Amino acid sequence: MDRSNEILVLGGGLAGSEAAWQLAQRGYPVCLVEMRPKITTPAHQTDMMGELVCSNSLGADNMTSPAGILKAELRYLGSLIMEAADHTSVPAGKALAVDRDAFAGYITKKLSEHPCIRIERREMTSLPEEPAIIATGPLTSPSLAEELKKITGEEYFSFFDAIAPVVFYDSIDMTKAYKAGRYGQEADYINCPMNEEEYIRFWNALVSAERATRHEFEKDIRYFEGCLPIEVIASRGIDTLRFGPLRPVGLPNPLTGEEPYAVVQLRQDNKDGTLFNLVGFQTSLKWGEQARVFKLIPGLQDAEFARYGVMHRNIYVNAPTVLDGFLRLRDRKNLFLAGQITGVEGYLESTAMGLVAAIYMAFSLRQTEMPIWPKETAIGSLLRYLSETDTKVFHPMNVNLGIFPHLDVKIRKKIERCQKVGERAMLFLEEFYKSYLK
Template sequence: MTQELHIIGGGMAGSEAAWQAAHMGVQVVIHEMRPTRGTFAHQTDHLAEMVCSNSFRSDDDEQNAVGLLHWEMRAAGGLIMQMADRHALPAGGALAVDRDAFAQAVTETLLALPNVRLDRGEIPDLPQDGQWIIATGPLTSDALGQAISRETGAEALAFFDAIAPIVYFDSIDMSQAWFQSRYDKGETEAEQKAYLNCPMTREQYEAFIDALLAADKTEFHEGESAGYFDGCLPIEVMAERGRETLRHGPMKPVGLTNPHAPERKPYAVVQLRRDNALGTLYNIVGFQTKMKYGAQAAVFKMIPGLENASFARLGGIHRNTFLNSPTLLDDHLRLRSKPHIRFAGQITGVEGYVESAAMGLLAGRLAAAEILGQPASPPPRDTAMGALVHHITGGAEAKSFQPMNVNFGLFPPIDAKGGRRGRRDRYKAYTDRAKAAFMDWLGQRDAA
């Protein structure tokens, strides 16, 4: 009888792991606790539901490390990238998706496979036998989190993630707001309508910052350390770092011209990004928040154009648990003390939808190869996936380990061959080298 692969968690990593293993011929069981046990952030029972943002970030596979990761996942036949491309929304040089249509498509496509089964229910303990992947992400249940802590002999590291609010388009005052992608990126009308802009004068900005700093915010429980991942800081934390921080971050006014007052340069601009294909929903870019719900509505309605805004979802904050992977996992993403258990996704210490799905892709392939008795190895460090998995399983300093997005700093340096390269040439050299190495790795696996 063929051994089954069990996957705990049906998010980005779990869904991708299931897809990869199933296509290698393995029987897969996905254990997803929703809707039997819900979370504060999820709103549906779909697999791969996006809760923080609808963006996969840059899709440039020659100048950007996450764009290169997109390329590698496409080359490996990844489900997450297939569905992202199918349900993409105009977003300049980024890859943004219609989140509901995307999650529904992932769910339907995955469950249409004859060797994939979905089991709705919580797994509260570490399994003692079989082949398992734990891909429970930042919202690992308390019971399973405690079981992991007991096994690893230490408290899991943790930081806090925040999610941004979503606004109904028909509640936005378009006599103040306007459509424009920054620096007019995108040539089509749809691309120009990917972003909405709400301008602020200096007086409006200062009043907004005052209200933001004074607003009621979520308090942490005793003993919790309020650490944040820098790529997903709540706007209140950014504002606390200096009154001009937001104006040089998500509210920067550059690359935009207000058609309602072209002669007047905004002091700050709040951008909203299209969140679904219908264009009925827009999320406020970079506005992750820990404000309480009542305070959010009051503060965000101070933004010109959002005075009468109706919110499809308000922002929120949640604890994000992750392993000290450099000490606990081997380079096949196996728990050293229980090698029949692999980990994948954000719980391994990667940050971002794409990075999480990439670790799911690797975990699924490596687990399936082990079940099938096939030789397998992680991709070489020259690749985006290889650089990322090497970082989290041994390349990072264990004492200061924190969640990491993929970036070219994780790659082995490029030989300058007698002269200094400009940044564009250097990044192109990284991506050219990575693509060749990744295709070699895929060929070796396919030939096995």
């Protein structure tokens, strides 16, 4: 294959992996540059492509949720990330969760074996002159981040993303914990019930626990509300956890038949079911403090941690100002951004931006007019958010019903409304695909 016109894709995360795959599937030669393992990050543990550094859950997987609509669109468009997720899924009720290592291994193997993809392991310290997709994610290396800052002329907003701890299943005391799904759904979660006394003791320990020391550049904290550290939620009031990640509703204890005062849920983290993560327990506590505080949870008093929670810095650009509506830098039309660095938040939202950047890159290389992605779709709604939001209030966004256009009819029930939004999205996506992408 002639590689003289290789397209650079920087970053081997979800967005970069998806972008490389989409371009390669269209016959374009790709050089996928990933700095790991030569340069590590505070959050990654392997050198595999598509490694998940936070939760192993990709969110709801049905058309009655915005996340499910996005998944349906990605599957329709031949997403490698969705293919990997479907091949490596683990039980998680109505959510799609994966075995982390198998998931990343699947992606790495597919990319490594593709004849149009060449993988280079090195750090990029400057922006390329040739056409490229920048998908270096929230953990972009400082040198490249500085280059991006210079070329955009815009300051980055920053926020912190926290990772939940993982424990070994064999160390969970199942005489105190029980398996159940909320409201009688499949029993895919382990539930650790608390009475009022146990909850108050845990809450007091949590809010007074010592947090990890931050670097100087991490002092200006702006948390993303969709992924708050558990101790930050707790600090907002003694009952905030019971109305959030420790909500006991619909999870009666089979031993008593009654709902507990609070419930800590654990979700399967790998295919073999040997690892479970604490749902909603993203944290910035020191590791020793995590062991001390989280072992106050009934059922986890003897827990052995496979991984402690950590906290890392995320960066993203002010997309409505920096990007041109097609994920290109306004002042460098041959450079596209993809993934969380564009200002979306979430695994599959990042994946979607990788897919879109690759498609727009293909149109740019063919010198054909860029198609406008239909705003009725989940992907189109995210793109519209990135291009039309007031720059003064712009912040990272997940896919949600609020960014979709209104329906022509009023539907009171959220599930039914979402179903209708999903049906409309797929109709518009199919027409868009036939008109521009087929």
